[in-house]
Amino acid sequence: MSSLRVLVDGQEVELPEDVHYLLRDGERLTVSPTPADAEPDRQLGFFVPILGRWFFHADNVPAARVLRIDGAAVRNVRQELPTGRVTEVALTTDVATRPVNPRRPADGDHTPAPPPPPPVHTAAPPRGAIRYVIGRVGTKADIPVDDPLVRARHATVRIDSKGRWWIAGELYVDGVRRMSATLTDGQVFVVGQTAVTVSPDLLPNAPGQTGPRPGVRELRSGELRRPTTETGLAVRLDHVTAVGDKGKVLLDDVSLDIAPGQVVAVVGPSGAGKSSLIKVLMGELTETSGKVHLGPGTDGRTDPQLRRRQVRYVPQGDEDLFKTLTVRETLSYAARLRAAADTLPREIDDRVGDVLRRLGLDQPADLPDRRVGNLSGGQRRRVSIGTELVGSPQLLLLDEPTSGLDPGKDRAIMADLRAVSVTYHCTVLIVTHSTEHLGLVDRVVVVAKGGRVHDAGPPETVLRTLGHATWADLMVELDREPATPENRPVTAGSTPPRSPLPARWDLAGLRTLLHRQFTLTSRRGLRSLAVLLAVPLICTGFAVVASPDGLRPGAEMGAVLAILVTVAALTGAALTYPDIVGDEKTLRRDFRVGVETAPMILAKALVYSGVCAVLAGVVTVAFALVRALPPMVYGVPPLAMLYGVVLLTMLASMGLGMFISAGSPSLERAVTWSTLLAVTQVALSGTLFRLGGVIGVATGVLPTRLGLAAVASYSDLNRHRRPALYEDWMWDSGVGRFWVLNIMAMLVFLVAVAGAVRLLHRRWTR
Numbered sequence: 074m075s076s077l078r079v080l081v082d083g084q085e086v087e088l089p090e091d092v093h094y095l096l097r098d099g100e101r102l103t104v105s106p107t108p109a110d111a112e113p114d115r116q117l118g119f120f121v122p123i124l125g126r127w128f129f130h131a132d133n134v135p136a137a138r139v140l141r142i143d144g145a146a147v148r149n150v151r152q153e154l155p156t157g158r159v160t161e162v163a164l165t166t167d168v169a170t171r172p173v174n175p176r177r178p179a180d181g182d183h184t185p186a187p188p189p190p191p192p193v194h195t196a197a198p199p200r201g202a203i204r205y206v207i208g209r210v211g212t213k214a215d216i217p218v219d220d221p222l223v224r225a226r227h228a229t230v231r232i233d234s235k236g237r238w239w240i241a242g243e244l245y246v247d248g249v250r251r252m253s254a255t256l257t258d259g260q261v262f263v264v265g266q267t268a269v270t271v272s273p274d275l276l277p278n279a280p281g282q283t284g285p286r287p288g289v290r291e292l293r294s295g296e297l298r299r300p301t302t303e304t305g306l307a308v309r310l311d312h313v314t315a316v317g318d319k320g321k322v323l324l325d326d327v328s329l330d331i332a333p334g335q336v337v338a339v340v341g342p343s344g345a346g347k348s349s350l351i352k353v354l355m356g357e358l359t360e361t362s363g364k365v366h367l368g369p370g371t372d373g374r375t376d377p378q379l380r381r382r383q384v385r386y387v388p389q390g391d392e393d394l395f396k397t398l399t400v401r402e403t404l405s406y407a408a409r410l411r412a413a414a415d416t417l418p419r420e421i422d423d424r425v426g427d428v429l430r431r432l433g434l435d436q437p438a439d440l441p442d443r444r445v446g447n448l449s450g451g452q453r454r455r456v457s458i459g460t461e462l463v464g465s466p467q468l469l470l471l472d473e474p475t476s477g478l479d480p481g482k483d484r485a486i487m488a489d490l491r492a493v494s495v496t497y498h499c500t501v502l503i504v505t506h507s508t509e510h511l512g513l514v515d516r517v518v519v520v521a522k523g524g525r526v527h528d529a530g531p532p533e534t535v536l537r538t539l540g541h542a543t544w545a546d547l548m549v550e551l552d553r554e555p556a557t558p559e560n561r562p563v564t565a566g567s568t569p570p571r572s573p574l575p576a577r578w579d580l581a582g583l584r585t586l587l588h589r590q591f592t593l594t595s596r597r598g599l600r601s602l603a604v605l606l607a608v609p610l611i612c613t614g615f616a617v618v619a620s621p622d623g624l625r626p627g628a629e630m631g632a633v634l635a636i637l638v639t640v641a642a643l644t645g646a647a648l649t650y651p652d653i654v655g656d657e658k659t660l661r662r663d664f665r666v667g668v669e670t671a672p673m674i675l676a677k678a679l680v681y682s683g684v685c686a687v688l689a690g691v692v693t694v695a696f697a698l699v700r701a702l703p704p705m706v707y708g709v710p711p712l713a714m715l716y717g718v719v720l721l722t723m724l725a726s727m728g729l730g731m732f733i734s735a736g737s738p739s740l741e742r743a744v745t746w747s748t749l750l751a752v753t754q755v756a757l758s759g760t761l762f763r764l765g766g767v768i769g770v771a772t773g774v775l776p777t778r779l780g781l782a783a784v785a786s787y788s789d790l791n792r793h794r795r796p797a798l799y800e801d802w803m804w805d806s807g808v809g810r811f812w813v814l815n816i817m818a819m820l821v822f823l824v825a826v827a828g829a830v831r832l833l834h835r836r837w838t839r
């Protein structure tokens with residue numbers, strides 16, 4: 074780890090890896106390794122190294138002053154400092170535009186301010202105290218946490234003389250994300266998705282000490298346990314009301330207590346609001362009033378990213394699985410996307426093996442290597458449940474896990490879920506219409522029309538209390554009940570603002586997505602690959618027969634060119650327009666566990682770029698083998714020019730195909746838009762009619778027009794065109810023009826891919 078060099082009052086100081094304090098001495102600033110305990114007002118803050126990075130933590134900046142780091146006013150209580158160069162720190166007398174306050178919303182942000190942060194001590198950590206590492210089970214961590222989302226060195230703890238824990242690293246306290254906190258015994262913090270209660274019991278023996286310390290639970294290396302959350306996440310809904318479009322009440326004053334580790338079934342007639350309850354727990358539907366408490370000490374606030382980690386959702390049906398992946402591949406990719414970036418392949422294999430065994434997916438022996446598309450309905454449901462279990466969820470929500478299954482499989486899945494809650498220490502909430510095996514759950518929550526909780530309790534008690542012999546009778550009665558008026562006024566409470574979801578954007582995630590996309594593309598099947606090659610080849614044949622001169626100056630050069638760029642453009646768009654919309658359910662599942670749309674789309678773009686590189690090569694070589702190319706100009710060999718232009722036209726169209734796919738709610742809509750794009754590209758490429766004035770410029774973003782113009786400029790089409798063909802300003806020869814046209818095609822590709830990322834994100838967070 075590098076030291077930190079700071080320039081204070083004209084003096085450069087090098088800070089070794091330990092806490093140093095920024096003190097005020099009258100008008101002078103000094104840096105000291107000891108705090109100003111006697112005069113706390115003198116202490117402006119401290120520099121602290123945390124897991125290889127340096128931070129400045131502001132403590133006590135006088136109101137009339139501004140503390141500046143590298144010239145910029147310090148606006149946050151904690152900010153990261155650059156290493157490898159000198160950081161200048163100064164105290165100035167000008168008025169700060171914004172005071173030091175980490176939770177103040179940005180200017181122009183009119184959403185209600187979130188509640189104040191919890192009282193977490195923020196002075197400097199003790200010097201010289203033993204440093205304990207909190208990390209994943211199976212690593213060398215002193216405090217091991219059985220949680221796949223915890224890194225090997227997730228956070229460090231130092232304990233002061235008063236027994237307070239000074240924790241540094243990524244953690245959540247009271248549902249709020251922090252990079253450090255000072256907590257006392259009994260206080261709770263979350264690392265990864267696991268709640269840990271501060272207690273000396275969690276500490277290993279001090280160095281040099283032999284045998285267990287009195288009152289200390291001895292930890293064995295590799296011991297699998299969660300420090301505190303042995304039984305899953307507790308869920309409490311406190312008078313929660315949620316409203317949908319046009320003011321429709323979806324949940325009406327719902328109060329509910331679910332103990333950790335319980336298996337709970339939510340039943341009720343169609344349209345009652347069961348799914349709305351799940352959406353509120355996932356954070357996809359924001360409560361209008363009331364509070365949702367997940368786990369201990371959240372005070373009704375949970376950072377959306379933490380909620381994504383702790384709450385895992387198994388959607389209805391099996392549309393959200395890739396049918397061409399095997400069972401083992403499905404679970405492995407899911408495990409990698411639900412694990413900390415530093416997880417080893419061996420850990421992933423162990424986790425997958427464990428889930429296969431516990432869900433009975435390891436028998437017969439070839440089952441793990443069968444493709445998901447070849448499994449029975451019940452087996453597919455198990456794979457879908459396993460997809461979340463590999464991430465060791467704290468709260469598992471399932472929407473109709475047994476719909477469409479026969480009663481035997483229905484019972485088997487319900488029994489499996491019972492076992493899952495015990496073996497994976499998680500709370501399970503099942504929305505179901507199937508009431509035959511409700512005896513297997515701990516509690517039933519009955520939701521009536523209008524989103525009200527009609528009753529909740531152990532299954533046999535609920536039936537008895539409501540005076541019905543069977544669940545079917547109860548459902549019939551609830552179905553008959555009129556719903557409460559749908560658009561009645563709802564009291565607005567302290568709505569938590571919907572904060573943007575921070576992205577998970579690590580290299581390990583991108584690598585997994587790339588690997589998965591490559592596997593999926595290579596499994597498209599021989600027939601599909603043959604079509605992929607045959608169509609551009611056949612169309613290249615049209616270009617071959619269009620003119621014996623090929624791309625040499627001749628009467629039909631324009632027609633040859635038009636065919637070649639149209640082949641490239643249509644092939645590119647055809648590759649991707651059905652892709653994102655077709656995979657949407659599976660991708661959305663990844664998004665729910667924290668994978669951002671950027672790496673998802675990037676992985677697709679990279680794999681399809683590879684496919685385009687091959688197809689462009691096939692088209693170019695097929696044409697060049699039979700027909701002549703133009704003479705070399707601008708120092709660019711004609712074969713390289715043709716390959717480059719065909720590839721860029723294909724890429725730009727491929728990007729537009731992704732954009733269409735990301736913005737289309739259904740495949741039908743994507744077909745409509747891509748047809749429109751194809752016709753536009755053919756009609757406005759520049760060879761059918763003159764594109765002058767504004768249209769001439771506006772169509773300059775179309776891949777066919779750019780591609781055609783690039784080759785036209787290279788082979789000087791304006792001079793050699795057929796008399797009937799119009800002259801176009803974009804076709805004038807010139808080396809600058811040639812390169813600008815190619816760069817523009819690249820830009821169209823990049824902008825379209827970036828647009829696809831944003832569109833998809835907006836659709837999923839709206």
Ligand SMILES: Nc1ncnc2c1ncn2[C@@H]1O[C@H](COP(=O)(O)OP(=O)(O)OP(=O)(O)O)[C@@H](O)[C@H]1O
Pocket residue numbers: 316317318319321323341342343344345346347348349350
């Ligand atoms: N965002 C929304 N805006 C307006 N109405 C909505 C919204 N979401 C759902 N609804 C409607 O609210 C009612 C409750 O929907 P919800 O999906 O929660 O019911 P459900 O009990 O899960 O039904 P089912 O068992 O049929 O899946 C339905 O009438 C539904 O059409």
